[in-house]
Amino acid sequence: MNSATFTSTDVIRGSFSTAMSAMYRTEVPAYGTLLELVAQVNDDTLAASPKLRHRLEQTETLDRISEERHGAIRVGTPAELAMLRRAFAVMGMYPVGYYDLSEAGVPVHSTAFRPVGDEALKINPFRVFTSLLRLDLIDDGALREEARKTLAARQIFTDKAILLIEKAEAAGGLDAADAALLVKEILETFRWHDQASVSSDLYRRLHDAHRLIADVVSFKGPHINHLTPRTLDIDAVQKLMPAHGIAPKAVIEGPPTRECPILLRQTSFKALEEAVSFRDEEGTWAKGSHTARFGEIEQRGVALTPKGRALYDRLLAQAREVVRPAPDGSNAAAYIAALSEAFKAFPDDWNTIRQQGLGYFRYTPVEGFPRAALSAREPASLETLVAMGAVVFDPIVYEDFLPVSAAGIFQSNLGDNGAQKFAASPSQQEFEAHLGMPVLDEFAHYEGLEKASIARCRRDLQPVAL
Ligand code: OOG
Numbered sequence: 481m482n483s484a485t486f487t488s489t490d491v492i493r494g495s496f497s498t499a500m501s502a503m504y505r506t507e508v509p510a511y512g513t514l515l516e517l518v519a520q521v522n523d524d525t526l527a528a529s530p531k532l533r534h535r536l537e538q539t540e541t542l543d544r545i546s547e548e549r550h551g552a553i554r555v556g557t558p559a560e561l562a563m564l565r566r567a568f569a570v571m572g573m574y575p576v577g578y579y580d581l582s583e584a585g586v587p588v589h590s591t592a593f594r595p596v597g598d599e600a601l602k603i604n605p606f607r608v609f610t611s612l613l614r615l616d617l618i619d620d621g622a623l624r625e626e627a628r629k630t631l632a633a634r635q636i637f638t639d640k641a642i643l644l645i646e647k648a649e650a651a652g653g654l655d656a657a658d659a660a661l662l663v664k665e666i667l668e669t670f671r672w673h674d675q676a677s678v679s680s681d682l683y684r685r686l687h688d689a690h691r692l693i694a695d696v697v698s699f700k701g702p703h704i705n706h707l708t709p710r711t712l713d714i715d716a717v718q719k720l721m722p723a724h725g726i727a728p729k730a731v732i733e734g735p736p737t738r739e740c741p742i743l744l745r746q747t748s749f750k751a752l753e754e755a756v757s758f759r760d761e762e763g764t765w766a767k768g769s770h771t772a773r774f775g776e777i778e779q780r781g782v783a784l785t786p787k788g789r790a791l792y793d794r795l796l797a798q799a800r801e802v803v804r805p806a807p808d809g810s811n812a813a814a815y816i817a818a819l820s821e822a823f824k825a826f827p828d829d830w831n832t833i834r835q836q837g838l839g840y841f842r843y844t845p846v847e848g849f850p851r852a853a854l855s856a857r858e859p860a861s862l863e864t865l866v867a868m869g870a871v872v873f874d875p876i877v878y879e880d881f882l883p884v885s886a887a888g889i890f891q892s893n894l895g896d897n898g899a900q901k902f903a904a905s906p907s908q909q910e911f912e913a914h915l916g917m918p919v920l921d922e923f924a925h926y927e928g929l930e931k932a933s934i935a936r937c938r939r940d941l942q943p944v945a946l
């Protein structure tokens with residue numbers, strides 16, 4: 481087949497994101513409420529700030545926002561992770577970053593599958609935070625073995641999905657009919673199953689080891705556990721949630737409220753308690769419940785350089801040394817105060833953030849700027865071009881995740897006694913071996929975007945020969 485007849489990976493990703501959202505809406509109705517709330521707040525925010533609207537339009541990122549979301553799943557075996565990597569590649573999603581959650585008492589390590597490159601991100605930035613269970617962190621050898629056997633016996637992909645992934649790999653793409661079929665088949669992997677594949681006894685033992693282990697091992701597949709729309713004002717949505725019947729977690733994860741948003745702020749509502757049945761002896765089913773699926777919203781800010789990130793990590797640690805947020809929210813006000821205090825040390829205007837090399841920016845030549853103002857002999861420095869008004873800059877959006885925030889989101893859904901301890905043991909090499917490729921480096925990606933934008937400015941602003 482000729483590649484001209486292939487459906488673009490961006491289109492496949494877009495349909496998959498839409499299909500996933502429609503499915504989750506029917507499975508978890510509160511997600512639908514949250515979508516409406518976020519859309520309303522985004523409209524209000526844009527109406528109140530024509531400047532923000534203008535910049536989003538200029539950078540061609542306005543359209544993507546209402547469509548934007550991330551999801552999260554947790555898989556049980558290296559083979560499942562490797563096949564997922566292949567499935568996501570057909571949708572133009574690649575593993576970026578390594579997140580070690582063992583440090584935060586959650587027995588998984590993770591990456592985020594997402595599009596890379598400006599164009600793909602503009603079309604549809606759908607991302608999936610994907611965690612692999614660390615069975616090696618279960619102390620009880622017999623239980624570990626039972627979990628391993630249970631996982632080895634399941635197949636989370638349909639036969640058709642696997643065939644289509646292989647077909648796409650062999651041919652270099654899929655035509656429209658196959659692309660639509662792939663979306664439908666892959667969706668099956670993320671569907672909720674209310675019949676567990678384990679007995680109530682095994683479920684309870686897995687649950688006692690860690691709730692997350694029970695969630696990963698006990699079901700037919702890695703149900704999508706949340707979908708997160710992007711809001712332009714997370715404080716506003718957080719405040720409005722209770723009036724819409726949704727109780728958010730007490731503290732927004734990430735940096736405090738700021739003029740210039742950095743990285744990522746997230747909040748979630750608690751997982752639902754859902755009726756499930758367990759496969760007990762002699763083919764009888766036992767009724768029970770399971771809590772796994774929740775809702776989350778996020779606000780994205782500028783991507784930080786390693787220097788900016790180090791400052792962020794230091795200030796966050798500083799605030800958490802003063803007050804560690806309790807899972808029940810009892811010290812929320814004190815934590816928020818400590819956070820705001822600590823982050824006074826992080827500059828809060830775009831130009832200072834830029835000049836101090838704390839964040840990544842996209843530079844754009846100003847249309848109609850008189851070329852004659854530029855000297856042909858001495859190419860102006862970037863700073864001069866900015867100061868002259870020949871070039872404007874916009875923050876590059878952070879497309880990734882934050883391990884401390886992710887741990888907070890996990891913990892808020894594990895109940896107050898969920899904070900078991902595990903030996904911190906980051907294991908990126910092992911994760912990559914399971915994945916079948918190295919994860920991409922997020923900093924290199926943002927730096928590449930910034931550099932490419934500077935090169936474009938230089939090309940466009942060649943001084944005219946006199
Ligand atoms: C993933 C939690 C991490 C985020 O937004 O940081 C995450 C999970 O609960 O499986 O989605």
Ligand code: NI
Nearest residue numbers: 552609708776
């Ligand atoms: Ni999330």
